[in-house]
Structure formats: C-alpha cells, structure tokens
Amino acid sequence: MAAPSQAPIATTPTTPAPPIEEQLAALGDEVVTGRWFVEVDGAPQIAGGTSRAAKLAQDQVLAAAKAEGIALSQAKGFSATWNGLAVTASAADAGKLDALAGVRAVYAVVQVDKPVQDAAATPDIDYARTMTGADVANQELGHTGTGIKVGIIDSGIDYNHPDFGGSGAGDQTKDFPGERVKWGWDLVGDAYDSSSDDPAVNTPVADRWPDDCGGHGTHVAGIVGADGDVTGVAPDVEFGAYRVFGCDGSSSSEVIIEAMDRAWADGMDVVNMSLGASLQTWPSYPTAQAADRLVDAGVVMVISQGNSGTAGTFSGGAPSVAHNVISVGSVDNEEYMANYFTTTKGTALPYMTATGSPAPEGGSTFALRAASPITGCVAAEVAPATADGQALLIQRGGCTFHIKALNAQAAGYDAVLIYNNTTGIINMTVEGDTPITIPAISLLQADGTALAAEVAAGATSITFSEDQKRFDNPTGGYQSDFSSYGLAADLTLKPDVSAPGGSIYSTYPLEKGGHATLGGTSMAAPHVAGAAALLLEARPGLDPYEVRTLLTTTADPFVWGRAPQYGLAEPVHRQGGGLVDIPHAITTATLVQPQKISLGESAAGPVTTTISVTNTSAQAETFQLGVEHGVATWGESTDALGFYILDADVAFSADTLTVPAGQTATATVTIDEGFDAEFDGAIYGGWLTLTSETEELVIPFAGLAGDYQALTALELAVLAYLDGEGALAVAEPWQEFSLADGDVPRIALYLAYPVSGLYVDVYRANPDGSRGEKVHANYLNYATEVDLGRFEGLATIAWDGTYQGNQSGNGKLRTVADGSYVLQVRVLKALGDPSNPDHWETWDSVPLTIDRADAIDDPRDYNGPSRGRGQR
Numbered sequence: 122m123a124a125p126s127q128a129p130i131a132t133t134p135t136t137p138a139p140p141i142e143e144q145l146a147a148l149g150d151e152v153v154t155g156r157w158f159v160e161v162d163g164a165p166q167i168a169g170g171t172s173r174a175a176k177l178a179q180d181q182v183l184a185a186a187k188a189e190g191i192a193l194s195q196a197k198g199f200s201a202t203w204n205g206l207a208v209t210a211s212a213a214d215a216g217k218l219d220a221l222a223g224v225r226a227v228y229a230v231v232q233v234d235k236p237v238q239d240a241a242a243t244p245d246i247d248y249a250r251t252m253t254g255a256d257v258a259n260q261e262l263g264h265t266g267t268g269i270k271v272g273i274i275d276s277g278i279d280y281n282h283p284d285f286g287g288s289g290a291g292d293q294t295k296d297f298p299g300e301r302v303k304w305g306w307d308l309v310g311d312a313y314d315s316s317s318d319d320p321a322v323n324t325p326v327a328d329r330w331p332d333d334c335g336g337h338g339t340h341v342a343g344i345v346g347a348d349g350d351v352t353g354v355a356p357d358v359e360f361g362a363y364r365v366f367g368c369d370g371s372s373s374s375e376v377i378i379e380a381m382d383r384a385w386a387d388g389m390d391v392v393n394m395s396l397g398a399s400l401q402t403w404p405s406y407p408t409a410q411a412a413d414r415l416v417d418a419g420v421v422m423v424i425s426q427g428n429s430g431t432a433g434t435f436s437g438g439a440p441s442v443a444h445n446v447i448s449v450g451s452v453d454n455e456e457y458m459a460n461y462f463t464t465t466k467g468t469a470l471p472y473m474t475a476t477g478s479p480a481p482e483g484g485s486t487f488a489l490r491a492a493s494p495i496t497g498c499v500a501a502e503v504a505p506a507t508a509d510g511q512a513l514l515i516q517r518g519g520c521t522f523h524i525k526a527l528n529a530q531a532a533g534y535d536a537v538l539i540y541n542n543t544t545g546i547i548n549m550t551v552e553g554d555t556p557i558t559i560p561a562i563s564l565l566q567a568d569g570t571a572l573a574a575e576v577a578a579g580a581t582s583i584t585f586s587e588d589q590k591r592f593d594n595p596t597g598g599y600q601s602d603f604s605s606y607g608l609a610a611d612l613t614l615k616p617d618v619s620a621p622g623g624s625i626y627s628t629y630p631l632e633k634g635g636h637a638t639l640g641g642t643s644m645a646a647p648h649v650a651g652a653a654a655l656l657l658e659a660r661p662g663l664d665p666y667e668v669r670t671l672l673t674t675t676a677d678p679f680v681w682g683r684a685p686q687y688g689l690a691e692p693v694h695r696q697g698g699g700l701v702d703i704p705h706a707i708t709t710a711t712l713v714q715p716q717k718i719s720l721g722e723s724a725a726g727p728v729t730t731t732i733s734v735t736n737t738s739a740q741a742e743t744f745q746l747g748v749e750h751g752v753a754t755w756g757e758s759t760d761a762l763g764f765y766i767l768d769a770d771v772a773f774s775a776d777t778l779t780v781p782a783g784q785t786a787t788a789t790v791t792i793d794e795g796f797d798a799e800f801d802g803a804i805y806g807g808w809l810t811l812t813s814e815t816e817e818l819v820i821p822f823a824g825l826a827g828d829y830q831a832l833t834a835l836e837l838a839v840l841a842y843l844d845g846e847g848a849l850a851v852a853e854p855w856q857e858f859s860l861a862d863g864d865v866p867r868i869a870l871y872l873a874y875p876v877s878g879l880y881v882d883v884y885r886a887n888p889d890g891s892r893g894e895k896v897h898a899n900y901l902n903y904a905t906e907v908d909l910g911r912f913e914g915l916a917t918i919a920w921d922g923t924y925q926g927n928q929s930g931n932g933k934l935r936t937v938a939d940g941s942y943v944l945q946v947r948v949l950k951a952l953g954d955p956s957n958p959d960h961w962e963t964w965d966s967v968p969l970t971i972d973r974a975d976a977i978d979d980p981r982d983y984n985g986p987s988r989g990r991g992q993r
C-alpha cells in the first residue's frame with residue numbers, strides 16, 4: 122500500500138519486531154496434530170436430514186478413501202448440527218480427501234484455548250448490570266429470565282455453589298441435576314488438554330458430572346444468571362452445563378461441536394459460548410456452520426468476539442464469525458475495587474499484579490527509582506539497584522513486559538512498576554522462560570506519569586496497602602483494549618453488539634474462593650446471553666433473528682476511548698451496534714430491518730439497501746433518517762493500525778419515514794466509499810440512525826475500501842531450518858537437508874489477510890537456482906489448506922520430501938529422489954476467483970538440496986504444518 126497523504130488521528134502502540142531468527146524460534150503449534158474434519162454431502166439433522174442418511178454418506182466417503190489407499194483412523198461421525206467426520210490422518214492423506222466423491226471440504230481440527238482470565242481487580246457486578254440496564258429490566262420491568270433455558274459451553278459450572286441453588290457441599294455427585302443447573306454433560310474429564318502429546322491427556326474421558334475445576338464456566342454462568350451474593354443479568358434462568366475444558370489447557374473444535382449437539386438435544390433456548398478459535402475468521406469453519414444451524418433451529422447463539430484486539434483487524438474467530446449468531450465485543454466496567462499503594466505525598470494509586478509474578482506484601486515499603494531510558498528494555502542500560510528494598514518504575518512499550526521485569530530483577534530491584542503508555546488498564550503478564558520472582562505491578566498512564574515526576578523531584582517511597590479501595594475506571598464505558606476487531610474473512614460485519622467484559626466480578630468454584638474477577642470478551646458474551654433470556658421471557662414469540670435484531674438496533678454506539686475528547690465513535694467493526702440497552706430492547710414497539718449492512722468491498726460499487734420499519738404501537742411514528750460515522754482503521758498491515766476519519770457517502774430516498782400504527786413502511790439508502798482511493802484496504806462504517814420523538818434506533822454498516830483481492834495477503838515467506846541447538850533459522854541457497862532426525866526444510870510465512878486457499882508445490886531447481894519443471898507429470902502438490910484466517914504470528918510448513926499424485930497416478934504419496942528443488946507457495950486471495958491470475962500470489966523459495974545421510978522415516982508419519990499462535 123502507498124502511504125496516505127492524510128495523517129492518522131492515532132496509531133496503535135507498537136513493539137519493534139525482533140529479528141526473523143527470533144520470530145522463528147518463538148513459533149508454537151495450535152493444530153490438533155493429525156486430526157481433521159471431513160464435511161460430507163447431505164444435510165445434518167438440525168437442517169432436515171436424518172442420522173441414517175448422514176451415516177450412509179459418511180460410510181461412502183470412508184469406503185472411497187479405503188479404495189484409494191488413503192489411510193484414515195479413529196473416525197468419529199457427527200450428524201446433529203454438522204454432517205461429517207473427524208478422522209486421524211497424515212497431512213498428505215488428508216489433502217487427498219478433497220478429490221473424493223461426496224466430500225465437501227476438509228478442515229484441520231484446531232485447539233481452542235481457554236480464554237485468558239484476568240483476576241486483578243474486584244468490582245461489583247452491579248455496575249456492569251447498570252451499564253446495560255439489566256437492573257431496570259429486573260426491578261422495574263419485572264423480567265428475570267423465568268422459564269428460559271441457557272446452555273453454557275465452557276469449563277462446566279460449580280453446581281454446588283449456593284449462588285446456583287447448590288448446597289455448598291463441594292461434591293460433584295451432589296446437587297446435579299439441581300435447582301438451577303438441570304442439564305449437562307462432562308465431555309472431556311479433569312485431565313483433558315488437547316495440546317498435550319500424551320494420549321492419556323489429549324483423549325477426552327466423558328462422564329455425567331459437568332462440574333468445574335477451572336473456573337471460567339462458573340464465572341460466565343454467574344454473569345448470565347447467578348442469584349445469591351452475586352446477581353446475574355437473568356437470575357431465574359435454568360442452566361445446561363456442557364463441559365469442554367479440563368482443569369487446565371485447551372479443548373478442540375471437535376469436542377465443541379459435540380457439546381453443541383448436546384445443547385440442541387436438551388432444548389436450550391440460548392447457548393453461550395465464551396470461546397473460539399482466534400483469527401479463524403471464515404464462517405465456513407465447522408463450528409461456525411453448526412452454530413448457524415442452531416440459530417435456524419430456534420436457538421439464540423451468543424458467542425464472544427475474541428481477545429485478540431491488539432493483533433489488529435480480522436482478529437475475531439470461529440464460531441463468533443458465523444452469519445446468524447450474536448457476536449459480542451467487550452466494554453470496560455465503570456468502577457472497580459483494587460489494591461493500592463500510597464506515595465510519600467500520601468497519594469493513593471491503584472495497581473494490578475501481573476500474571477506470573479508474586480503479589481506485593483501488604484504493609485511493605487519500597488524506595489522508588491525511575492528507569493532511564495524510561496522503557497527499561499536494554500539490560501545494560503538499566504542502572505543497578507543501590508540498596509535493598511528498591512523498586513524500579515518503567516514505562517510500557519519497546520519490548521515485552523517479561524523483558525522489562527527480568528531486567529529490573531537482574532539489576533537487583535525488589536519490585537517493578539510498569540505504567541501504561543496509553544489510556545486504560547494493562548492486563549499484564551510477565552510469564553516467560555525465566556521466572557519473575559519479584560512483585561511486578563501495572564499502573565495507569567496518568568498515575569505512572571505523575572509518579573515519575575514525583576521521583577524526579579526528590580526521594581520517593583511507596584507503601585502497599587493491606588486492603589482495597591474503590592476507584593473510577595478511566596476507560597469505563599469504552600471498548601476494552603483486548604476486544605477483537607472485525608471484519609469476518611468474507612467481509613461480514615462483526616461483532617454485532619458490545620457488553621461489559623473488562624473487570625467483572627462473578628461466581629467462581631467454591632474450592633477457588635467462590636467469587637473472582639475476570640476480564641475478557643468471555644465476560645461480555647454472558648451479559649448478552651442474559652439479555653436474550655430476558656427478552657425471550659418478555660416477548661416469547663421472538664425468533665433468534667428477531668432477538669439479535671432488537672439487541673443490535675436498540676444498542677447505543679459509544680465514544681472511541683483512545684481520544685474521547687473528540688467525541689468520535691469507536692470503530693463499528695469493533696463495537697457493532699454499540700452497548701446493549703436491555704430495557705430499550707424489551708420495550709420498543711419498533712422492529713427495524715436489516716439488523717446490519719455488510720457492504721463488502723467498495724470496488725464493487727455503491728450498495729443500495731431497503732430499510733423496513735414495523736410499528737406495533739397504537740399510533741403513527743415518524744423517524745428522521747440520518748447517519749453517525751465511526752472511526753475508520755487503515756494501516757500498512759492489519760496488525761499495525763492507524764485511525765482515520767473516513768466517512769462514507771450515505772444517501773436516503775427521503776429525510777423522514779412515517780410508519781402508521783400496526784404497519785410497515787420502507788425507505789432505501791445508498792452507501793458508497795466517500796474518500797480517496799489511496800486508502801484501499803481501510804475498514805470504514807458507522808450507523809444509520811432512525812430517530813423519533815421517543816427513541817433512536819440504529820443499523821450498523823461497514824465495508825472495506827477498494828479491491829479486497831488487490832491487497833497483499835502473503836506478506837512474508839522464507840525458507841527456514843532447525844539448527845544444531847534446536848532453534849529455527851533462515852536457510853541459505855542450496856542448503857542441504859538429510860530428511861532425517863528433523864533435518865527438513867521449513868517454509869516460514871505470514872498472512873496479513875485471510876485467504877481462500879494456500880498450496881505448496883514442489884519443483885526441480887534449475888542450475889541458476891530458479892524454479893524448473895514440475896517434480897512429476899502426475900503431480901498435484903504437497904499441501905493444500907482452504908479458508909485460512911490471517912496470522913497473528915509466523916507459521917511454518919515443514920516439507921518431508923513427499924508430494925501427491927493425482928487420480929491417474931493412483932493418488933499415491935510419492936517421495937522425491939536426492940537432488941535440488943524449489944518450493945512454491947500459492948495463495949488464492951480471500952473471495953478470489955481461481956481463474957483470475959490477479960487473484961493469486963506466489964512465492965518461490967531459494968533452491969534447496971536433498972542429500973539423505975540416513976534412511977528417512979515413513980513419510981506418512983508426517984502430521985502436517987506447524988502453526989504460529991493466532992493462525993487459526
């Protein structure tokens with residue numbers, strides 16, 4: 122992209138990228154190794170199919186695979202909400218399944234991480250209830266969720282908890298089914314962790330007791346409907362608990378589909394899923410497909426948007442990107458209780474203890490010194506402590522929190538204070554290879570700046586309190602910094618709405634204290650699930666689409682928290698319709714359609730939409746039609762955003778719309794990109810407003826400027842290898858690989874945008890190192906992956922020396938002879954036309970040489986590409 126002439130109104134704080142060798146060394150693996158979804162022809166039961174027909178279609182695919190010599194094992198069939206199989210196979214064998222009759226698509230089964238839990242502050246949930254109007258809905262309108270069944274797909278629920286009607290016994294075999302938690306199943310067992318290499322751990326062990334030893338699910342359920350020391354949004358709902366996480370670790374998308382099947386079978390009215398596969402933003406992913414079908418079957422699906430907001434745009438995940446669900450972003454709570462310390466001047470300043478460090482001891486006092494340079498990123502530049510009992514004050518930015526804390530610790534300090542370089546609370550972790558043994562705490566930007574000035578003016582000490590105090594949250598009512606941005610990969614506007622999710626106090630397992638504060642979009646989604654329950658109780662004839670429409674169009678767009686003094690609205694592709702307003706959704710007599718407008722790419726031209734307004738009141742209503750614009754995002758990459766004022770051109774067919782009592786009236790609106798082409802790739806939008814004498818309703822809209830397929834998706838690719846110390850490094854031209862003991866070439870690559878397909882092909886190398894002829898006349902390719910989300914970090918694909926033949930070559934896996942080769946990556950851009958050369962990007966590796974020093978293992982033991990965090 123060319124740099125725009127208009128300067129951004131703000132940019133995201135960035136950390137300098139480390140050398141590529143360091144990036145490569147930091148790669149992880151978030152795919153369930155060797156496990157694949159195979160979608161087959163035919164409808165699932167929820168969409169009118171039958172289990173018999175589904176099994177027949179699945180058996181035919183298994184038979185075809187066997188006939189073609191494709192090795193599959195541990196096949197598990199699904200037919201309720203999604204029709205297909207989960208199978209174990211090598212990447213090479215899985216890649217050949219696409220060509221079989223009856224196969225619609227093949228997807229990797231991905232790990233689904235348990236969302237990050239922030240347990241730093243302790244606010245009262247009542248403040249969050251007030252922000253959404255749940256208190257008014259309960260106390261003034263009289264709606265508490267009576268008779269509504271809410272399923273929680275999570276880590277279980279502590280049904281012994283008195284806030285859920287439990288006895289407080291702490292016995293998983295007691296109180297279930299109980300007064301409030303009446304349905305459910307443990308699909309995995311305590312020890313389960315899909316990321317483990319130990320079959321005893323990564324194999325689910327199900328039982329009938331969906332108790333919670335992790336805590337996340339109990340916290341989520343409390344926000345929906347606890348009734349005790351904590352009062353949830355809908356305190357009289359009944360629960361189904363579907364446990365998909367063990368006490369620690371991750372789950373898998375395979376287990377999550379099974380939980381969705383059970384929730385449907387148990388007749389849940391609302392299902393909350395505070396989980397997802399980060400950056401897997403294609404609605405075609407199986408969990409998203411299953412969620413959409415549940416909505417079609419009458420279930421309100423509420424799903425957290427994701428906690429990857431600092432990664433930039435297109436950072437949501439499946440299943441929140443499903444077309445029919447309610448995807449929820451997070452807003453920070455307005456007040457919170459926090460630990461604090463007092464300075465020499467007697468000023469009380471709140472702090473939060475970082476994950477991965479010990480908490481400061483109440484009553485302890487430290488002499489404070491300020492780092493110079495203020496970021497404290499270079500160990501040699503951090504002045505050593507001169508006495509015991511000293512703490513170092515450092516500003517955020519320039520390197521990781523772990524590096525800052527480690528440098529302070531190594532310099533002899535007994536505590537480290539890190540203050541923000543932007544507005545808001547830092548959800549900080551200092552976890553790393555070297556443990557942090559000193560207290561590491563985070564401060565607000567204003568407090569840290571004032572403290573640095575106090576240190577500069579003279580000797581300063583701080584004393585930690587033994588109690589807590591209530592503090593105003595400076596980012597209360599603004600979007601949480603972790604809340605993920607849309608759009609979905611197919612340019613659908615996501616999220617749909619926002620709700621309080623930053624620093625929420627709720628229920629927790631009794632053995633973990635009974636109550637705790639966590640933060641994340643995980644905590645925002647159950648606010649909306651509770652809101653949906655109240656709405657269904659108040660208006661029992663609503664279908665899931667009407668519930669979503671009412672919650673979206675009655676929501677309140679809120680101010681952009683980075684620069685609130687300007688009164689600009691937070692990007693629509695981060696807040697959706699706005700902060701949910703439960704009383705308005707319950708009491709409005711107006712239904713506005715559509716729920717939102719996804720403009721797609723502006724290169725396709727203006728979009729004209731019909732607005733339909735139904736008035737169920739006893740008198741006519743006249744609405745003024747208008748528009749409010751949100752801040753747009755644009756950057757050199759999706760993870761390095763600038764923020765701009767880029768307003769769309771919006772033209773209505775009339776300035777007002779009068780709707781007679783009990784009738785429906787329509788108007789049209791045409792929306793077009795209204796700014797220069799130099800901003801191609803910007804995401805812009807806002808809200809159409811319909812304002813009467815008694816209410817204002819909104820329809821959010823968003824689009825991508827320019828031509829989606831003209832944007833560079835494959836931003837980086839390099840040939841890499843594993844060095845003698847086990848670290849990944851950049852390969853030299855003609856580097857030799859033995860294909861033994863892990864000595865294989867690896868492609869390291871970064872996708873800045875989602876793509877419709879990624880393919881790795883094998884060619885012979887010409888003498889000058891360029892790409893020569895195909896490796897075989899019957900050649901297909903080495904690797905095929907479809908509908909990939911953009912990456913949060915680098916990913917690697919290891920080549921084991923094999924390639925695939927086509928059907929005329931019997932589809933057999935072939936192995937190259939010793940010699941020199943070039944690997945090519947081909948990327949079909951998102952929504953691209955495979956027949957259009959302009960919609961493809963290619964990259965050729967430097968030449969590499971295969972020289973086998975030892976016999977290679979069976980290539981079919983290869984288990985597929987290794988993924989960087991966030992690739993899913």
